[in-house]
Amino acid sequence: MCLSCLSVHRKPRQCFSLRCAIQLELFNKSKYRDGSAPGDDVPLVVPDVVYGVFDGATDPLGTVINGTAAGRLAAMTVAVEMATIARDPSRRRASGAEIIAQLSSALTCCTDPLGLQVPPSTTIAVAMDCGETWRFLLLGDSGLRLNGTEVYHRHKTIDHVSTVARVALFNIFKSQNDDLDAVEAMSRRGIFLGLRTAVSEGVLSHSDAHEIIDDAIAATKLQTEADTVKRFLMGGIQTQFEFGNTSDSLLGFDTMNGTHITGCELQDFERSKTDVTHIELYTDGYPSTPADVSVAAWEAKFQAAERSDFHKIGQFATVKGSTSTEFYDDRSILILS
Numbered sequence: 001m002c003l004s005c006l007s008v009h010r011k012p013r014q015c016f017s018l019r020c021a022i023q024l025e026l027f028n029k030s031k032y033r034d035g036s037a038p039g040d041d042v043p044l045v046v047p048d049v050v051y052g053v054f055d056g057a058t059d060p061l062g063t064v065i066n067g068t069a070a071g072r073l074a075a076m077t078v079a080v081e082m083a084t085i086a087r088d089p090s091r092r093r094a095s096g097a098e099i100i101a102q103l104s105s106a107l108t109c110c111t112d113p114l115g116l117q118v119p120p121s122t123t124i125a126v127a128m129d130c131g132e133t134w135r136f137l138l139l140g141d142s143g144l145r146l147n148g149t150e151v152y153h154r155h156k157t158i159d160h161v162s163t164v165a166r167v168a169l170f171n172i173f174k175s176q177n178d179d180l181d182a183v184e185a186m187s188r189r190g191i192f193l194g195l196r197t198a199v200s201e202g203v204l205s206h207s208d209a210h211e212i213i214d215d216a217i218a219a220t221k222l223q224t225e226a227d228t229v230k231r232f233l234m235g236g237i238q239t240q241f242e243f244g245n246t247s248d249s250l251l252g253f254d255t256m257n258g259t260h261i262t263g264c265e266l267q268d269f270e271r272s273k274t275d276v277t278h279i280e281l282y283t284d285g286y287p288s289t290p291a292d293v294s295v296a297a298w299e300a301k302f303q304a305a306e307r308s309d310f311h312k313i314g315q316f317a318t319v320k321g322s323t324s325t326e327f328y329d330d331r332s333i334l335i336l337s
Contacts, residue, residue: 194236285331
């Protein structure tokens with residue numbers, strides 16, 4: 001059901017849309033360059049039923065449950081429940097709210113007894129085979145591209161805030177240290193555990209912390225939420241879950257973490273199979289989309305980004321950078337053609 005670190009091909013019959021036998025390509029790569037541990041991305045393949053990618057959120061506290069990272073546990077739990085739902089053709093027609101509620105309930109049953117400080121969470125990007133149509137469900141920042149051109153990919157404001165702050169931290173620490181792996185480690189610690197921690201540990205001055213906050217507010221145009229941005233950055237990504245499934249702040253976002261989802265960010269739509277020639281489902285470990293539709297094209301685009309912005313502080317800036325031992329994130333791409 002869940003596949004990792006492989007590419008799968010099914011030989012297609014001659015056809016012009018995804019109404020007959022399809023070719024499947026799947027590539028899933030852990031953030032750990034040596035493959036020493038699985039990543040938090042979980043692909044899902046139930047042929048002729050449902051296909052998807054689920055990106056478990058990296059736990060800022062490094063929580064591991066019985067050998068499984070918290071983010072991966074969330075992604076696996078929701079993927080398995082999604083497969084259970086989709087195996088029943090009638091349930092593929094349930095409302096988006098009903099499907100999300102069932103997925104959320106499964107995650108809650110799995111994680112609530114653990115009493116974790118940060119609720120494990122995951123994205124959802126799914127294509128369900130509904131006979132004459134494809135049905136797509138998207139929640140979070142995993143993406144979908146149809147026919148090589150039509151992109152559905154949400155970006156979270158709160159991630160933009162974190163990225164601005166993390167890049168600033170990286171540049172400050174880089175001016176003090178030539179070991180760029182150590183610089184990345186310090187930057188991640190600062191953004192994950194908060195600027196307050198960096199100041200208390202003596203690696204960041206009060207004035208630099210306030211300047212970083214001011215720059216993040218200006219870059220994201222969140223002047224009306226200045227106090228909220230300050231509170232978040234001082235506390236770090238470890239407090240980000242407090243903004244999940246909330247609507248009282250511009251930093252709020254919908255996520256699958258076992259709590260009630262407002263539904264305003266859920267994307268749920270269908271397309272006739274006659275209108276679909278390619279489906280690409282991908283996680284945000286790919287910083288940009290390629291022109292061509294193939295795993296090779298996605299990987300080439302990824303490697304180009306690694307060469308041009310290895311530390312992810314420029315064109316492809318994000319909340320984490322690459323190091324000699326880790327890619328900046330796990331990555332998965334699933335293609336139906």
